[in-house]
Each structure stands twice: as C-alpha cells, then as structure tokens.
Amino acid sequence: MTASSPTPAAPAVRNVVLIMTDQQRQGFTAGEGFALDTMPFCDSVAAGGRRFAHGFTPTPACVPARTSLLTGRYPSAHRVRQNSTNGQVTRGADLLDVVAAAGLQTIFAGKPHMYRRAEDFDQWSGPYMHTNAPAGTPEQDAFSHWLDSIDHGPSTEATPHPVEVQYPHRIVDDACRMLEQRDPERGTFLWVSFPEPHNPYQVPEPYWSLFDPDQVPDRMHGPEGALAKGGDFAWLQSVVEQKRPGYDELWRRYRASYCGMLRLIDDQLQRLVSQVQQTLGEDTLIIFVADHGDYVGEYGLQRKGAGMPDVLMRIPYWIAGPGVEPAVDRGAKVSLVDLMPTIAEALAQPIPLGVQGRSLWPLLTGEDSAESRAAFASAYGESGFGGLSYGVDERPELHYRYDGTGYDELNTVTQSGTSRMLHRGRWKLLFHSDGHGELYDVEADPTEMTNLYGDADLVELQADLLTELLWWQTVTTDELPEGVYTTKRPPHNWYGPVYAATRNKEKP
Template sequence: MRLEATVIYGRYRNWASCLWSKAGSGLNKKWEGRVQLSKQLKQRPHVLYIMADQFHAECFGVAGRQVRTPHLDQLAGEGVLFEKAYCNNPVCAPSRASFITGQYPHTHGILGNDIHELNDRNEHTLSAVFRRTGYQTALIGKSHMVGAWDREGFEHLRYCDLCDCDRNDPLQNHYFKYLHDLGIANLYDLGTLKPEHPGSRVRAFESPIPEQHSLETWTGDETIAFLKNRDERRPFFAHMSFQRPHEPYTVPFDSGLLYDPDAIELPDSVSDLFASKFAGKPEIMRQLADTWGGIPYIPENEADLRRQLAFYYSLITRIDEQIGRVIDYLKQTGAYDNTIIIFTSDHGDFAGDHGIINKNIGIYESIHRIPFLLKYPGGPAGRKMAGIMESVDLFPTLCELCEVAAPAQIEGRSLMPVIEQGLPGKPFTACEWSFPKYSSTVNAIRTDRYRLVYYGQGEGELYDHASDPDELHNRFADSDYVAVRLQLLEQLFDHINRYRVKSSSTLSKAVSYRSRNTMTRLLHTGQRNWDEIKHLYR
C-alpha cells in the first residue's frame, strides 16, 4: 500500500515539475498537497463495524456457549476480547444512539424506540465525523436510528428493518423491496405475526423464505457488493448491522435448524424460573412465572426452552457465516491487514439465563453485557481484557486508531490506553431505561463486584457477583448489604441525575399510535401481510 502510494506520488510530482515553468510554483504546491492528502487517505485503516442485535455475550465459541462461530472465534484470536463490555441502554434505538454519539442516554436524550422520523440533525455522530474526514461511509442492515443522522453520516444506505423507512411506503425499505421484486413480499415474517402464525407470541419457527434470500444472506451480499464497488481512492467505514438474532427466531425452511434441541445445554440459572419461580425478584417478575410466550418469552418447560435456543443458536451461526464471507473477501482483495474490525451487539438476550428468552424485563447481566471484539492493524492477538468498558467508548477508540479528531461532546473514553498501556477499566458502568411496564425510568449500575437495579418507589435488585454470578439471590433488602446499596445508589444518581429527553417510551407510543394505519406499520406491527394491503399502495 505504501509502495503504491509512493509510486503514484512520484508520477504526479514529475508531472507537476513539468508544469512548474508554465504555471509557477503555486500550481505545483497545490497539486503536491492534494497528492499528499491522497497518500494519507490510502494509508489510513479501513473500518468494518459489525453489529448484531440482541446477541448474548457468551454465545460464541471462545466465550463459553456451545455455539459454532468459527469466524468470530478467529477474530478473537487475532484481536482483543473485552470480557466485561456493557451497553448503556437495554433496548435497540437508545443503545445504538450511545454507540454512534459516544454519549450516555441522559445526554443524547434518546430513550424511546420510534425515532426514525425524529427531527433532530446531528453533525457529530460517528459516521458523520468519519465521512467529513475522508472516509467512504456505508450502513448495510438495521440502523434503528434517527433517519436524519443516517442521511448525514452515510453515503451508502441499504436498510433491512421496516423501522428504517417512510411509514407510508414500505417499498422504500431495501430488503422488503428486494423480496417484493422477487414476488415473495407476502412471506415477510420479521414483524408482529398473526395469532394463527406458528411464530406468534414470539415462538421460534421455520421461515418460508429460502436461505439464499434470507435476511442474513442479503446482509452479507449487500456488504460485499459495497466493498466491490467502493471508491478505492478512499478508506471505507462500513457498518454491517444484522437485524438478528433479535426475535422472531427463525431459520430458512430449506436449511433448517443447525442444532439438535435435545442436545442443548441449559445454563444453571434456569432454576430461577423452573425451581424458584423468580423468588426474591420484584413483583412484576414473579407475575411472569405462570405465563408463557410474549416478550420476554417465558417457556412452557425446559424442552420448549431448548427448542428456542436451537433456533437462536442457528441464527448466530448463520450470522457468523456471513461475517466469514466478508472477511474472506477482504483477505482476497488485500484489504484485511489494513482493516479495523469491531464486533459487538446493541444489547443482550436472556438466551436461557433465568429460564427466559428475549428481553424487556429488568436489567440483568444477560441483557446489559454485550460481546465486544476489536482487531486492528499492529494490535495484540488473542488478548482478553477483564476491565469494564461500555458502548460510549467505541467512538473515541475508533477516532484514536484512525487519527480522527474526536468531538468535544463525546463522554466515552478511548480503549487504547487500556489495551496498550495496561491501564484499568472503568470503575463502573450504568444502564438507563424508559419502559412502560415500570412507573419510572429504570436504572442499573454494574461494578466489578456488584449489580444494582433501581425501579423507583424503593424497589430494586442487588446482586453480589463474588458469590452469586448468576444473579439469583436479591440482596436489595438484605441488612448485611445496606452500606453497599446506599453507596451504589449514590453513584448511580450522581451519574444519571440530568436528563434531556428527546424520545421516551411515552413519546414513542404516541408516534406509534398516530402512524398505526400506515402501510409500513401494518406490515411491521399490525399483523398484516403484503397481499392484504398492497391495494393501498400508491
């Protein structure tokens, strides 16, 4: 790469020298400045920023679960695995806002999920900053972000989730349009499903969409297409964002399950549901113990839980396959060694912990903790970091690696001193959540030893990971933990005591209601299929 840049520079410098006598030194210096900029851009590292949705932190091979993820395992072997990485919000859009702004939810103000059409320009997002610095930016897959932020930050957009398009025109969504053009839009099954559908109430099912047209394959195809057609004069910043393993948990009918449900090993913490019925948990958790289905998914029995996990694991392995395809392409084209690769998730999934599947109840380790892999040119290989880091730290880390000036608004800190100088991780991380099931915003704090979750009105949970890593025994009201509880509450309140809300669960609910009869909403959450509503399309 450096030799190529030198040759190009040499050729144009000779040409510029010929022009010296005709046009004077000004033209020569101007041209040399442009060539120097071109040389600098060609030497800067590329960025492949991979995100999955609702990916449990231990659900890949090197992290502990029995999931086959050879490409993620190889990536961990060539880079750094952060074993205590945490998101700053346990649901999609607010968490993604923290990643792309480097700010905590109480600063960026995004606490609701329905934000695509939010009128909020932001020139300081990760993608916008990199685009202005010369990177060719692309987002392929699920954004679930403010649409104006995407349009400002990404030159190339290919959406897959119906939350990322005009509420009156689902055909603006690239994946849905892809299915429509194939004549199979009626098979779209990624939204809320009809009661008679085998996947209703968030049950796992086989999709009638064949593997070659599945969401995972499409995401891999579109990412490779961008890389093939990119502007090779500039470094790329590609955000490859998988919509799953977020529910619904499906597999293509023609490839089927990749795991035998009977062979699935259940985590020890399933006893929290099946034996203890969430004893010691808040009342809202105990009420769930005698229900099944829905969000979160409370399985009927352990066999049902194994079946759900077989689908969840199958999705993860298929995502890993698509990541492998993209990595192989980078290696074939010679770009791999000069590419920073990140793999992470917006938040976790219970994935069987506590006997539950899915999310949207409490802020437990299963939901708060996320996978985080980082491979960069010249970086360490096969290193595991035990210190706490959080999603707001991604932005400043990439800025340092790519020599991009970080905006002053960023609240995260670069991970490079932790990796290369051995500095400790953060003393704690916080998670902030606005959810209608609770009367107030729910907040959590996680230190190396403790997790405290506060629901308001004096109700909460406190777990001591030194003796209870599965978070089974709630110590919130334990007299032996009074001092610990008060100290953690003080730390938490000092962290989140100033909110600037642009989107909350209440505001999102209002937006959803106003747009309830739009075509995109009917397809996404209204239990309608394309054949039933396509006559409305204009």
C-alpha cells in the same frame, strides 16, 4: 468541534468495519465459554484481536442503544429513551461526522433503527427489519411474508425457505456489492447491521438440525424465576403467557434455533470478512458488538423488556486490526458508548464535546496502567422512559390487545419508570425511580435472584457503590449545548482516574 486533550497519531487505520447483531447475549459462543460452538469464525477473528469479557450495552433497547453508539452518549443525555422517539435525538458531532472528518466514505447495510437515514451515507442498503426487507425476488418476498406469519416465533419447524433468502445472506451480498463500488482512493467506514438473532426465532436447514434442542445448555430458572423476582419480571411473564399459553414449553427449541441463527450469521460473516480483506486490506479495524442481549429462555422469558439483568446488559464485544494487541481483557468494563470515541482516536480525530464514552484505544494498543484500570473499573447503564412503574396487575393500553391479537409488542409497559445500574467487580447495583434498590453478587448469583440491598453486613459496600453510581450520574451530566467558556476535559475522556485518586485520598 471542541476536543479533549490532543490525540496522538494512531497506527495505520484507514478503514473501519462495524458489525452489529441484534439481541445477541454475551456468553453464547465457544470463545466466550459456551458449551456449543456457535460462531467458530468470529471466535477465530476475535482471538487475533482484543475480546472484552465485560462488554455492556448502555440500555437494553434497540433504538436507544444504537443512538448511544452513534453519539457516544447515554440515553438521559441523547434523550432517545424508547424505540418510538428515534427522531428526538440531542447530540453534537456523531460517529458519521467523525469518520467523515477523517475522510472516510460511509456504507451501511442492514437494520438501521437509528436517526441517521439513507441520505446520510455514501452508499446504503436497507432497511432490513425483523419481518420485512427491501422488495426483492418473489422467493425473497415470500420469505418475508412467512416471517410475518409466525408472529415472532419461535417456529416449530425448519424455515421452508433457503439460506439465500435469509436477511444475513442478503445483507452480506449487499455489503460486498457496495464494497466493490466504493471509491478505492478513499478510506471506508462500513457498518453491517443484522436484525438477527432477534425474534422471530427461526432458522432453515442445515442450521435447524445443527444444535439438538436436547443438547443445548440448561437455563438456571424457568418461569418460577420471573415470579420470584416479581415486579416487571412477573408482569412480563404473565402477559406473555396470556398471549401465548404454554409458550415456555418451547424454550429448548427456541434456544436451539437461536444457536443455529448465530452459526448462520457466522457463516455469512466469513464471506463478509473475506471480501473486506480482498478489497480494503490489512489497515482495517473490525469491530463486533450487539445492541443488547436476550433472555434466551432464562426466567421463562424471551427477548427483552423487564429489568436490567446481565443476560440483557452484557453483550459480545471484540475489536481486531492494526495496532490492536491480541488478548482477552477480563478486567475492563466497556460499553457501546465507548466505541465512538475509540474510533475517533484510532483515526486521529478529536473526541467531540458532549461525548460521554471513554476511548478504548490505549487499551487496544497495549496500555495497562493504573489510569487505564481506573478508567474502566466500572460500567454504568440506564433503562426506562420515565414516569412510574406499572404494578403487576395493571393492564394499560398497549400496541396490541390482551386477547392475543394485533401488533406484537409485549415489553413496552415494563419500561415505564426509570432505573440506573452500576457494575463494579463482582457487584451490581440497581436503583429505581420508585425508591427501591437491588444489590447482587453476580459471581455467586449470576441470574440476580438474591437481592442483598439493605443487608446489614454490606452497609459500607452498598454506600460505596451508591456513591460511585452518583458519580457516574454526575460525570454524565450533559455538556451540551456548547457555550463561550472552555471546558477542561481529560485525555481519552477518562474521568475514572480522577475519581479513583479522590477516593484513595479519602481512605485512611
């Protein structure tokens, strides 16, 4: 395993607990500034650790994002650019290899949607997906059948099954059982992965009534927003309307159920963390992230699929545990790809060759320097699985029929083509394989409705951002396969300070 420069000994991190939700948008908890208190327990744990206000997914799709988390690599390097290419990963040592090298036993419970399988873990429970789960009691199985019957929702009634059969409850039950069965003489890596709050959007009582649809915060744009943005946004909106006429009329119910599911998850996480504290103890690093966001009604859209708006790219992201200094970091722009090298450094393991993420460990433990600020001054993202973008009026073959029957996968066509994203300060730049660009001031225009690309007053800024985007694509060129020559690599995988120093030299 070729490493970066020597890694200093870490504080006493003996165990790592990774909690992941599916399709949870950043900004939907009170701790993140939301008007409703959806996840009070998680917010309380986050307050004792480091919350990153600008956490990003490397790509707004489940399997590619999870592959990036495992490998510390962007999709263009690990080659898994769509959900259907799970087994085609290109990688070196991954997260499981790193924690195994540190002597930790591995436990997984929940939704996998990744290339690693049950046999790769010491203990495993799953797979839990969005409408199916391991065979269980008659009531548990009946719930799965009901989920399938609502065609990915949103449901117009409270779920007619109790909380105990909901997948988050079952997953936490499984995780707690496996913690009790672990080898107490070894450290533990526990990965708990929830299929929720991803569609189908449903929730039982008391969560159904917890957040009144009339009280959920307003969105900024309805379907007119998708039509105004055009392109993939307009395509997706029109196809969803074709399959589900009048679907947007339920947007408030959909938001309320989404918030209710967050509270249900929060209650289950309180059970999980209590068990973690009892069994693993104080020397446990707890990490909370999502794989990507959700429109939650913005642009009149549900789920994900079109474009790389911040509602899809930004995710909740916090870390708590030994050595982590409590703070809300509003400056650093961090990504899922950064978790693998962070865990490696926390466990005093070298960062493997081929890893493109940046270790957050110095930030977590209190380093605030010119180097750390330069390392995390911007975030990079990718989307699309190649080829050309489809036009809004095209109707290619899908996994379902346009008459509204069959398998429900609405957003595959909108991912044809390739897009790249740079996020720096208040500015967001997108560039696409058809040659057009987008530039947004996300502080003034958070839903990215006013494209400033080509604005005569922003020529110098635009050129600077394009240069940085090119730099990102350059430093994320794959180092693998490893050869006989030695690659010089920066400490913590921080290439940003080198780039910042070069830019500053060039400026008068």
